[in-house]
Structure formats: C-alpha cells, structure tokens
Amino acid sequence: MGEFVPPATRFVDLPAGFAMKLGGELHGARIAYETFGEVNPARDNVVLILTGLSPSAHVAAHPDDPTPGWWDAMVGPGKPIDTNRWHVVCVNSLGSCMGSTGPPSSDPATGGPYRLGFPDLAVEDIADAAAWTVRALGFERLACVVGASMGGMSALALLARHPDLTRNHINISAAVHSLPFAIAVRSLQREAIRSDPRWDQGRYDEENYPDEGMRTARKLGMMTYRSAEEWEVRFGRSRVRSEPPTGSARFGLEFEVELYLHRHAHRFVRRFDPNSYLYLSRCVDWFDLGESCGGTEEEAFASMRLEKALVIGVQTDLLFPLRQQGRIADGLSAGGADVGFLALESQQGHDAFLVDTARFGPPVSKFLSEL
Amino acid sequence: MGEFVPPATRFVDLPAGFAMKLGGELHGARIAYETFGEVNPARDNVVLILTGLSPSAHVAAHPDDPTPGWWDAMVGPGKPIDTNRWHVVCVNSLGSCMGSTGPPSSDPATGGPYRLGFPDLAVEDIADAAAWTVRALGFERLACVVGASMGGMSALALLARHPDLTRNHINISAAVHSLPFAIAVRSLQREAIRSDPRWDQGRYDEENYPDEGMRTARKLGMMTYRSAEEWEVRFGRSRVRSEPPTGSARFGLEFEVELYLHRHAHRFVRRFDPNSYLYLSRCVDWFDLGESCGGTEEEAFASMRLEKALVIGVQTDLLFPLRQQGRIADGLSAGGADVGFLALESQQGHDAFLVDTARFGPPVSKFLSEL
Structure with missing residues (x-):
C-alpha cells in the first residue's frame, strides 16, 4: 500500500x-x-x-x-x-x-x-x-x-x-x-497528519487512514502554493449556494474558495503516502x-x-x-x-x-x- | 463553563x-x-x-x-x-x-x-x-x-x-x-476545531475538550496575524535543540518558530470557548x-x-x-x-x-x- x-x-x-x-x-x-x-x-x-x-x-x-x-x-x-x-x-x-x-x-x-x-x-x-x-x-x-x-x-x-x-x-x-514562515506552514501540515488518530504513529492502512489530517495538510499547502491576489480575482466572495447553511453546517463549505480547497484536497488525500509526506516535508525544513x-x-x-x-x-x-x-x-x-x-x-x-x-x-x- | x-x-x-x-x-x-x-x-x-x-x-x-x-x-x-x-x-x-x-x-x-x-x-x-x-x-x-x-x-x-x-x-x-484568502484561513481554523472528535458537535466539556483542534486553529491564526518578515528577523532558523529529534518526534517541535506557535496556542486553547470561536470566525467571513x-x-x-x-x-x-x-x-x-x-x-x-x-x-x- x-x-x-x-x-x-x-x-x-x-x-x-x-x-x-x-x-x-x-x-x-x-x-x-x-x-x-x-x-x-x-x-x-x-x-x-x-x-x-x-x-x-x-x-x-x-x-x-x-x-x-x-x-x-x-x-x-x-x-x-x-x-x-x-x-x-x-x-x-x-x-x-x-x-x-x-x-x-x-x-x-x-x-x-x-x-x-x-x-x-x-x-x-x-x-x-x-x-x-x-x-x-x-x-x-x-x-x-x-x-x-x-x-x-x-x-x-x-x-x-x-x-x-x-x-x-x-x-x-x-x-x-x-525561512520560519515556511517552516511554520509545514509544521502545521505535519501536525494535522500526526494528530489524526488514524495516522497511528505511521501504522495506518487503507481501512484506517488519516484522511482528515491529509486533507487539512493539503488545504494548508494550497493556501501557500497560490496567492491571495489570484484568489481574489478567481473566487471573490462567490458562494457555492445562495442560502447560508444552518446548524453545524454553518461553519462548513459555503464560499467558492472553500469548495476549491476541499476538492483539491480530496484529490490528494489518497494519492500520496502520509508518512512520505512527513519525511519530505521535514527535509525541506532541514535543508x-x-x-x-x-x-x-x-x-x-x-x-x-x-x-x-x-x-x-x-x-x-x-x-x-x-x-x-x-x-x-x-x-x-x-x-x-x-x-x-x-x-x-x-x-x-x-x-x-x-x-x-x-x-x-x-x-x-x-x-x-x-x- | x-x-x-x-x-x-x-x-x-x-x-x-x-x-x-x-x-x-x-x-x-x-x-x-x-x-x-x-x-x-x-x-x-x-x-x-x-x-x-x-x-x-x-x-x-x-x-x-x-x-x-x-x-x-x-x-x-x-x-x-x-x-x-x-x-x-x-x-x-x-x-x-x-x-x-x-x-x-x-x-x-x-x-x-x-x-x-x-x-x-x-x-x-x-x-x-x-x-x-x-x-x-x-x-x-x-x-x-x-x-x-x-x-x-x-x-x-x-x-x-x-x-x-x-x-x-x-x-x-x-x-x-x-477576501477569499482570509476566508480560507478561517475555514481551515474551523475545520481543525470541527474535526477534533472531542468538539463533538459543540457538546464538549472540560474533560472532553477539543484541545488539539483549538491549538491548530490558533497556530493558523498566528501565522496570518504576524508576518514572514518579522519571523525571519526574530527567529531565523534557530533551533530549540541542537540535536535533531528522532523517531516520530522528528516531525515535531525543533525550530524556534514552531515552539513560539506552540506556546502561543497553548495559552489560548483553554481561554476561549471553541463554539464562540466558530460563530465569531464565520461572521467575519459573512460580513x-x-x-x-x-x-x-x-x-x-x-x-x-x-x-x-x-x-x-x-x-x-x-x-x-x-x-x-x-x-x-x-x-x-x-x-x-x-x-x-x-x-x-x-x-x-x-x-x-x-x-x-x-x-x-x-x-x-x-x-x-x-x-
């Protein structure tokens, strides 16, 4: 796997x-x-x-x-x-x-x-x-x-x-x-993966897989791979739906930019090994x-x-x-x-x-x- | 509480x-x-x-x-x-x-x-x-x-x-x-809290409290409250310890900037109500x-x-x-x-x-x- x-x-x-x-x-x-x-x-x-x-x-x-x-x-x-x-x-x-x-x-x-x-x-x-x-x-x-x-x-x-x-x-x-800003971003990405209980000190498998941690890590990455200026032109304040969601969903996906991040992250989660991600991420900090x-x-x-x-x-x-x-x-x-x-x-x-x-x-x- | x-x-x-x-x-x-x-x-x-x-x-x-x-x-x-x-x-x-x-x-x-x-x-x-x-x-x-x-x-x-x-x-x-960049940051902060199992759809208490979600949310906030330029001058690539950590700890706190975020987040976690945070965060997106x-x-x-x-x-x-x-x-x-x-x-x-x-x-x- x-x-x-x-x-x-x-x-x-x-x-x-x-x-x-x-x-x-x-x-x-x-x-x-x-x-x-x-x-x-x-x-x-x-x-x-x-x-x-x-x-x-x-x-x-x-x-x-x-x-x-x-x-x-x-x-x-x-x-x-x-x-x-x-x-x-x-x-x-x-x-x-x-x-x-x-x-x-x-x-x-x-x-x-x-x-x-x-x-x-x-x-x-x-x-x-x-x-x-x-x-x-x-x-x-x-x-x-x-x-x-x-x-x-x-x-x-x-x-x-x-x-x-x-x-x-x-x-x-x-x-x-x-530099420290980039180190901080990657540190948080790693923390998201490591704090997902399904990461389990690296012992996940296909059934128990740190999907949430990987998704958050990827979203964080996307935020630093692109730019605020691009997103302002591309998404502005467009919403996915016209009516604001209610209940717990009120804190979830409502703006286009949130859906964009979610889709990108969804595609990535199962296509990159979480432990590999941690090793590669850290080596960039160290270099x-x-x-x-x-x-x-x-x-x-x-x-x-x-x-x-x-x-x-x-x-x-x-x-x-x-x-x-x-x-x-x-x-x-x-x-x-x-x-x-x-x-x-x-x-x-x-x-x-x-x-x-x-x-x-x-x-x-x-x-x-x-x- | x-x-x-x-x-x-x-x-x-x-x-x-x-x-x-x-x-x-x-x-x-x-x-x-x-x-x-x-x-x-x-x-x-x-x-x-x-x-x-x-x-x-x-x-x-x-x-x-x-x-x-x-x-x-x-x-x-x-x-x-x-x-x-x-x-x-x-x-x-x-x-x-x-x-x-x-x-x-x-x-x-x-x-x-x-x-x-x-x-x-x-x-x-x-x-x-x-x-x-x-x-x-x-x-x-x-x-x-x-x-x-x-x-x-x-x-x-x-x-x-x-x-x-x-x-x-x-x-x-x-x-x-x-703007979408700020919305994306807050969306991720909310996601960190909401995906902490101890948030439990807002039903946490002092014993079962979303510490990890709140910590990640606060670290993310700190990254956007300050600037890369400030951190470059303030922390550079200084390390908390001279020897790189090993095992799972190799992905954890090693650089000063990581410890700085961790300490700030630690102070915040139990001093702000997670549900309040979600409501206030979302209203800033909406305004x-x-x-x-x-x-x-x-x-x-x-x-x-x-x-x-x-x-x-x-x-x-x-x-x-x-x-x-x-x-x-x-x-x-x-x-x-x-x-x-x-x-x-x-x-x-x-x-x-x-x-x-x-x-x-x-x-x-x-x-x-x-x-």
Missing part, C-alpha cells in the same frame, strides 16, 4: 548500503525515473529534472503513458524543454511514494513497510540518489539540471556535492534554506545549503562548477519569497556562473511554474536553446 | 427578543463592558472601542482590575486614547465568551448552554448590541468609535446602521468584507458592508454621518491586506467624512496595532487630540 507508480516508470537500483546523510543506510533501494527524447551520439544532451515535494517522475506524456504529466506544458517535442533536442530524465525523489524507495516501501530487514523505520531523510540524500541514477544510466556530464520548489533545493545540493555532474542549471521558486557542505553558503556556491544558470522567482510567492531566489542568483554568480535572474509577475504564487507556463516557457526555452 | 469574565466587567441587559440579523432572537442576553476615565458634564467625551475576534472588554488596566489589558499601551491616562480626557467604553462582542451572551451562555429556553443552538451571528448583531449598550449607558452621541480588525468591521456596521451615534471614527486593519444595508457599499458609506475619520493599515498584513484599508478610506471620504489614511511600515502584520504601538500611538493620539 501507499505506493503510486505511473506506468512508464523505470528503475535504477541504488548501491547496497546507500548511506543517508543523517545516519542509517538503505539496502535494496531503488529510484524511479522516466526518460523523454533520444540521447544524442555525443551523449551531451541530457537534462535532469528534479521535482517538488509531491510529483512523480511522470513529468510529461510518454509513449508508454500518454496521460498528461505534471509539467506537460513545459516538457515535450517543441515545448520549452524540447525533447526533440534534449534527452530528459525526470527522477522521483528518494523518500517519495511514486516508485522510489520511501517510508511505504518494503524494508528488507523486516519484510514489512518501513513506515517510521525509514531513516531520517535529507535533501542531500535526494540529490545523491538522483546523481547516482543518472550516472547509472551512463551520463557523467549533464547539459542541465532543472529544479523547481523542493527540486530547486535538491538541485543546489546536487551542484554542491557533485560539482562536475552538470554544466548548466535552471533553478525555479526555490531557496538555499527555508541549508551552507550546512550541507559543512561550510558556509558562499563556500557551497564557490564549489559549484557551472557555466550558465537561470534563476526564476515569482513576486507573489508566499512560501519561498522572491528575495530567496535573488539570493540564489547572487550566490551562483559569486560562485562563477554566468547567471540570469528573472522576477516574474505571475499571480499564482509558488505554484506559478506549474500553471503560468506562458510566462515560464519563453525564458526557459531561450536559456536552453542558447546552450 | 466556557465563559471567561474579567473582574472589572459590568453588564447591560439587551432588550427581550433582541432580533438577530440572520433570524432568531435572544432573550435574557447581556453585553459585558468596562469603562475608563470620567464622563464630562457635556457628556460628549465618550470613545467606544470595538474589539477583534478574541479580546475581552478589559482593554486596559482598571481600578477594579489592575492586570494589563489587551491594548494597555494605547488606553489609559496620558496614553494615545487618553482617559484623562476621554470616557472610554470597551464592549465585549455579542457571541463571545468574555461576559457577553454567546454560545457558552445559558439558554433560557432550555436552562443549559446554547452551544450550537445559539442563532446565527452576524457582525451587524455585534454592532447593534454595542449601540444598544452605549445608549443604555445614556450616551446618544459618541465622540469616536474605534475598531480594529473584526472590530473595524463592527464599527463600519455600526456607522451604517446607527449613523447618528458617533461623530468621528478610527478604523484599524479592517475591511468592508473578507459585507454593502449587503449589510441591503444596498451597495457606496450607499452604506453615503449613509454614514461622520465628521472626521482616521484609517490605518499595515503593509505586511496578510489577513486584511493594505488595499482593503485604502478602500475603507476612499469609501468614508466619498461618504463625506474628512478622512486621514495611514499605511504603516510595521513588520508585525495584522497584529501590529497590538504590538507596534510606537507607530500606532502618535497618529491615534494626534487624531483624538484634534477633535
């Missing part, structure tokens, strides 16, 4: 005894990935995509899985990340539940699922596992690593820990570390690019060996505010890369890269086409 | 059959208030203070209750709202649990607490009850009505429904209606100044007969963003009042009026001294 593997997923085994940054090691672990487009003869056209907290490796429609991917408008033939030119590899994060080994996976030591027996997860582990994966596929030097949201953190960790692995980088709506290398943030940036980078942020991002992308751009630049920085005026907040592809597409396309 | 009445509280009885805007009426209801300073012989020095969602009428230290009030820095002898000059009346909102009749109060029809049998509560009811209270105290014409946050909404409702009651007005960090008068917002503003008004907002307010205070100022001005508008640079967000009194004090003091 708890694993959700898209049909076009392929796998790479991690080495036995894969060492986790915060202690412990994994045996029999694997990483799920999908690939798009052909490798060229020089093998120098590989673009690695690292995802946010919840997506699978199914970034776009695939010959083996024609359902739309989570970034379909950005990845494909003729799209900004053009699979006619690039061989795209998208990796499902270690610790997730979409094919890569994580808390719902089987623990070879016990034969049952890891649950909370999964070792502490760090963004650096996600980066190391992704680096292992592309190397196992025979790629020692990538054209570009693209990471958005948590994937942008994973990308920074990868650049610092594997400085020769990629020549170029696109970093979107990410940060060198989480700090300076700490990551046992030194300073400046040293981490200086250790990277990038040629070019593009950093994009959005003015309405509540979760990773724009000044954090500015800091990444400054850091990469001080580290020696040729850096472009874009502050987009999208109204969709942190999630703009997923939906405002009219704004994100052209600069990504231009950056890649000029490599 | 569920009522929290400060020692200096006094009471005014509402008339029998007090009609509620959305239907139903109250019998044997009362409003709690405190007064500060003396009434002058002309009886024209009365300032009415309407509160946000949770405060009591104990706005400042009182001869009968020397404990600090919730706005101690602003109200008292020589303070910006100077009780050497003004006779201040602070009213606890109808529907609250600090002395005024609300869901935890005794329902004369049953002898037990109202709980969810309390009729639907509207901001207009809070305004009508406050207007009744000051008239019952013998004041037909106030010098000024001051309202902050929900109290600013109550004040607008009072001005529209009782246009001759006050000559001047100070409106702080409020809005003519709630719409235009609807309030059965006409348009412009008509509502035009019906007010104010001489002077001061409107204050804060640039970091997430809950009632600054553009909403601009709209109040424009409306009051179009309605014929002489309006001053101040956009303050406080870092403390929506709650700045409670804590950044260095910025709020001088303009409030100046406005009142010039009346």
Whole structure:
C-alpha cells in the first residue's frame, strides 16, 4: 500500500548500503525515473529534472503513458524543454511514494513497510540518489539540471556535492534554506497528519487512514502554493449556494474558495503516502545549503562548477519569497556562473511554474536553446 | 463553563427578543463592558472601542482590575486614547465568551448552554448590541468609535446602521468584507476545531475538550496575524535543540518558530470557548458592508454621518491586506467624512496595532487630540 507508480516508470537500483546523510543506510533501494527524447551520439544532451515535494517522475506524456504529466506544458517535442533536442530524465525523489524507495516501501530487514523505520531523510540524500541514477544510466556530464520548489533545493545540493555532474542549471521558486514562515506552514501540515488518530504513529492502512489530517495538510499547502491576489480575482466572495447553511453546517463549505480547497484536497488525500509526506516535508525544513557542505553558503556556491544558470522567482510567492531566489542568483554568480535572474509577475504564487507556463516557457526555452 | 469574565466587567441587559440579523432572537442576553476615565458634564467625551475576534472588554488596566489589558499601551491616562480626557467604553462582542451572551451562555429556553443552538451571528448583531449598550449607558452621541480588525468591521456596521451615534471614527486593519484568502484561513481554523472528535458537535466539556483542534486553529491564526518578515528577523532558523529529534518526534517541535506557535496556542486553547470561536470566525467571513444595508457599499458609506475619520493599515498584513484599508478610506471620504489614511511600515502584520504601538500611538493620539 501507499505506493503510486505511473506506468512508464523505470528503475535504477541504488548501491547496497546507500548511506543517508543523517545516519542509517538503505539496502535494496531503488529510484524511479522516466526518460523523454533520444540521447544524442555525443551523449551531451541530457537534462535532469528534479521535482517538488509531491510529483512523480511522470513529468510529461510518454509513449508508454500518454496521460498528461505534471509539467506537460513545459516538457515535450517543441515545448520549452524540447525533447526533440534534449534527452530528459525526470527522477522521483528518494523518500517519495511514486516508485522510489520511501517510508511505504518494503524494508528488507523486516519484510514489512518501513513506515517510521525509514531513516531520517535529507535533501542531500535526494540529490545523491538522483546523481547516482543518472550516472547509472551512463551520463557523467549533464547539459542541465532543472529544479523547481523542493527540486530547486535538491538541485543546489546536487551542484554542491557533485560539482562536475552538470554544466548548466535552471533553478525555479526555490531557496538555499527555508525561512520560519515556511517552516511554520509545514509544521502545521505535519501536525494535522500526526494528530489524526488514524495516522497511528505511521501504522495506518487503507481501512484506517488519516484522511482528515491529509486533507487539512493539503488545504494548508494550497493556501501557500497560490496567492491571495489570484484568489481574489478567481473566487471573490462567490458562494457555492445562495442560502447560508444552518446548524453545524454553518461553519462548513459555503464560499467558492472553500469548495476549491476541499476538492483539491480530496484529490490528494489518497494519492500520496502520509508518512512520505512527513519525511519530505521535514527535509525541506532541514535543508541549508551552507550546512550541507559543512561550510558556509558562499563556500557551497564557490564549489559549484557551472557555466550558465537561470534563476526564476515569482513576486507573489508566499512560501519561498522572491528575495530567496535573488539570493540564489547572487550566490551562483559569486560562485562563477554566468547567471540570469528573472522576477516574474505571475499571480499564482509558488505554484506559478506549474500553471503560468506562458510566462515560464519563453525564458526557459531561450536559456536552453542558447546552450 | 466556557465563559471567561474579567473582574472589572459590568453588564447591560439587551432588550427581550433582541432580533438577530440572520433570524432568531435572544432573550435574557447581556453585553459585558468596562469603562475608563470620567464622563464630562457635556457628556460628549465618550470613545467606544470595538474589539477583534478574541479580546475581552478589559482593554486596559482598571481600578477594579489592575492586570494589563489587551491594548494597555494605547488606553489609559496620558496614553494615545487618553482617559484623562476621554470616557472610554470597551464592549465585549455579542457571541463571545468574555461576559457577553454567546454560545457558552445559558439558554433560557432550555436552562443549559446554547452551544450550537445559539442563532446565527452576524457582525451587524455585534454592532447593534454595542449601540444598544452605549445608549443604555445614556450616551446618544459618541465622540469616536474605534475598531480594529473584526472590530473595524463592527464599527463600519455600526456607522451604517446607527449613523447618528458617533461623530468621528478610527478604523484599524479592517475591511468592508473578507477576501477569499482570509476566508480560507478561517475555514481551515474551523475545520481543525470541527474535526477534533472531542468538539463533538459543540457538546464538549472540560474533560472532553477539543484541545488539539483549538491549538491548530490558533497556530493558523498566528501565522496570518504576524508576518514572514518579522519571523525571519526574530527567529531565523534557530533551533530549540541542537540535536535533531528522532523517531516520530522528528516531525515535531525543533525550530524556534514552531515552539513560539506552540506556546502561543497553548495559552489560548483553554481561554476561549471553541463554539464562540466558530460563530465569531464565520461572521467575519459573512460580513459585507454593502449587503449589510441591503444596498451597495457606496450607499452604506453615503449613509454614514461622520465628521472626521482616521484609517490605518499595515503593509505586511496578510489577513486584511493594505488595499482593503485604502478602500475603507476612499469609501468614508466619498461618504463625506474628512478622512486621514495611514499605511504603516510595521513588520508585525495584522497584529501590529497590538504590538507596534510606537507607530500606532502618535497618529491615534494626534487624531483624538484634534477633535
């Protein structure tokens, strides 16, 4: 239970005894990935995509899985990340539940699922596992690593820990570390899951499942993934029904925005493993690019060996505010890369890269086409 | 149970059959208030203070209750709202649990607490009850009505429904209606309380009490009462302990900001009645100044007969963003009042009026001294 593997997923085994940054090691672990487009003869056209907290490796429609991917408008033939030119590899994060080994996976030591027996997860582990994966596929030097949201953190960790692995980088709506507002949001999301009695210290099953905790966590997430400005235009004060509900229902769903959150949350609740969510959520709090290398943030940036980078942020991002992308751009630049920085005026907040592809597409396309 | 009445509280009885805007009426209801300073012989020095969602009428230290009030820095002898000059009346909102009749109060029809049998509560009811209270105290014409946050909404409702009651007005960090982001926050707060099994459709008692739901609701509130900028300066990424917790605790309190929220929530949980919270929270969603008068917002503003008004907002307010205070100022001005508008640079967000009194004090003091 708890694993959700898209049909076009392929796998790479991690080495036995894969060492986790915060202690412990994994045996029999694997990483799920999908690939798009052909490798060229020089093998120098590989673009690695690292995802946010919840997506699978199914970034776009695939010959083996024609359902739309989570970034379909950005990845494909003729799209900004053009699979006619690039061989795209998208990796499902270690610790997730979409094919890569994580808390719902089987623990070879016990034969049952890891649950909370999964070792502490760090963004650096996600980066190391992704680096292992592309190397196992025979790629020692990538054209570009693209990471958005948590994937942008994973990308920074990868650049610092594997400085020769990629020549170029696109970093979107990410940060060198989480600030207290974002930590508070995630803390509350985790609390909602953990205080649902059916979470039961991670021992839920399909019959006894923390639906309410997951729903609240997702709603909270949605509130910080979008923006007040977008919702004001989109929903205003529209109501689901004309008559106010009465009795206990008077406190429930009445405004359009409440129904919108409810529907989004409903779709998510049973499609993501709660324990995976907790591990991934916490690792985003923990990540700090300076700490990551046992030194300073400046040293981490200086250790990277990038040629070019593009950093994009959005003015309405509540979760990773724009000044954090500015800091990444400054850091990469001080580290020696040729850096472009874009502050987009999208109204969709942190999630703009997923939906405002009219704004994100052209600069990504231009950056890649000029490599 | 569920009522929290400060020692200096006094009471005014509402008339029998007090009609509620959305239907139903109250019998044997009362409003709690405190007064500060003396009434002058002309009886024209009365300032009415309407509160946000949770405060009591104990706005400042009182001869009968020397404990600090919730706005101690602003109200008292020589303070910006100077009780050497003004006779201040602070009213606890109808529907609250600090002395005024609300869901935890005794329902004369049953002898037990109202709980969810309390009729639907509207901001207009809070305004009508406050207007009744000051008239019952013998004041037909106030010098000024001051309202902050929900109290600013109550004040607008009072001005529209009782246009001759006050000559001047100070409106702080409020809005003519709630926008979807704020509705979403409150919806989640209510959901946290309602999904706590111990809420039990409002039938909790001291032994079975929705502590977890109330704690989550309060944490969510704190996240929108303050600002990301304040927390970045105040907490950064400081940790409560140097070693990351392990096991299930790895998802719990580790960063200072998490402990801060937890402590604040802990203090609140048993000091505010959960059913009152639900009723007050929902009435803030419902309020719409235009609807309030059965006409348009412009008509509502035009019906007010104010001489002077001061409107204050804060640039970091997430809950009632600054553009909403601009709209109040424009409306009051179009309605014929002489309006001053101040956009303050406080870092403390929506709650700045409670804590950044260095910025709020001088303009409030100046406005009142010039009346």
